[in-house]
Amino acid sequence: MSANQGRESAESTEAATGMDEVWIEGGRGLKGSVAISGSKNATLPILTATLLAPGVYRFTNVPALKDVSTMLELLTLFGVRSRREDGGTLVVDSTNAHNTEAPYDLVKTMRASVYVLGPLLARFGEARVSLPGGCAWGPRPVDLHIRGMQQLGADVELEHGYIVARAAALRGNVISFDISSVGATGNLLMAAATAGGETVIENAACEPEIEALGRFLVSMGARVEGLGTPRVSIKGSTELHVASAAMIPDRIEAGTFLAAAALTGGDVETAGVDPRHLGSILNKLEAAGVSVEASETAVRVRAPKRLRPLSVTTAPYPGFPTDMQAQFMALLSVADGASTIVDTIYQDRFTHVAELQRLGADIRVEGNTAFVQGVDSLSGAPVMATDLRASAALILAGLVATGETRVSRVYHLDRGYERIEEKLQGLGAAIRRVRA
Ligand code: EPZ
Secondary structure, X not given: OOHHHHHHHHHHHHHHHHXXXXXXXXXXXXXXXXXXXXXXXXXXXXXXXXXXXXXXXXXXXXXXXXXXXXXXXXXXXXXXXXXXXXXXXXXXXXXXXXOOEEOHHHHOOOHHHHHHHHHHHHHHOEEEEEOOOOEOOEOOOOHHHHHHHHHOOOEEEEEOOEEEEEOXXXXXXXXXXXXXXXXXXXXXXXXHOOOEOEEEEEOOOOOHHHHHHHXXXXXXXXXXXXXXXXXXXXXXXXXXXXXXXXXXXXXXXXXXXHHHHHHOOOEEEEEOOOHHHOHHHXXXXXXXXXXXXXXXXXXXXXXXXXXXXXXXXXXXXXOEOHHHHXXXXXXXXXXXXXXXXXXXXXXXXXXXXXXXXXXXXEEEEEOOEEEEEOOOOOEOOEEEOOOHHHHHHHHHHHHHOEOEEEEEOOHHHXXXXXXXXXXXXXXXXXXXXXXX
């Protein structure tokens, strides 16, 4: 499939699913076990790392998500070919990768496209990547990515909305981030993997997805130490080679299902998870009165009759994830009392508030703090998804609202959740996708 055909098919899919709605009849407690898919946010950077060394890569536990197909479509522009094998293994062939630009019309649909910057610079010595622009909840700068590349010796200009970066050879350096950034840490890890000498990243993101990217780079021959800690050192290597990887489980998908169980008075096991990645989420669920049982690869939660209110503040890992903020707002909107939610990562990631209010939630926002007064029940209504995690929050609210909730613009959901309505049906939810 050519890039254009790829884009047309992606757009036509989006057009089709974009008009789709998800309808939910609330009031059922979720019961049973659900298999959690591979992590979107580990898969996306690892796919771009295949640009670092030519060859054929094999990845397992790769989720079937819109963002993953968007990334594979972007990589197709660079001559990278990919296909799924019968068992679900994703084979990625970067043997004939060549340089070109990451175009605005693709990058604007998925910010993670900026992950190609580091690998392109490392492999080809230059990169032209469109600036991602903003998103539903405000500007999403990439200044830390750019400054990091400059510190590795790249010459970076902004021209007509594009990052234009050139480097005859990248050289190791000490890069100290003034804020923790998942994307910038990932991009710099990949750029530093082939830079001459040693690079030290201070205040590096500790998210499991970045640790997984680092481990993948090690399996490609990079020498990386301190992964999972705020101080990571990388000794660049010119002998990087292909490797394979199994994607780690998606901790945000898992957290979303656990919150859904807690919200609906349910009893649910999430299978194929890594409980070590869920610490802050499980702590908050227990504080709300949910009973939590964790084994090596599964977490089971049993909900109380009524959830206790909470005070939640998001923070970089291992703190409470901003990607769970909207889901917990839905959960706390029916808790027994007043809760506060502070998002310290984004300035106004609250586009879901107005939609939750349509369902009867009592929420007041001041700056980056939401004050949630728990109500006895929500009432179903038509609502509109605005971004990935906000749409998950609306689905969760619909599961507990009386009557029917119709969530529109579900293409947001499909970016980061694999067949969410089927998985929820499997747990007893009255939920279905309606083709518009
Ligand atoms: C990653 O985005 C995730 N996306 C996001 O998940 C997640 O919300 C975010 O990390 C925070 O955990 C992927 O991994 C694909 P950041 P990223 O750089 O890398 C500021 C989802 O739902 N910043 O850690 O873009 C930024 O504005 C998505 O799966 C700069 O100022 O996030 C934000 O306030 C949504 N300059 C903060 O840092 C920069 O150069 C954290 O952003 C970069 C970031």
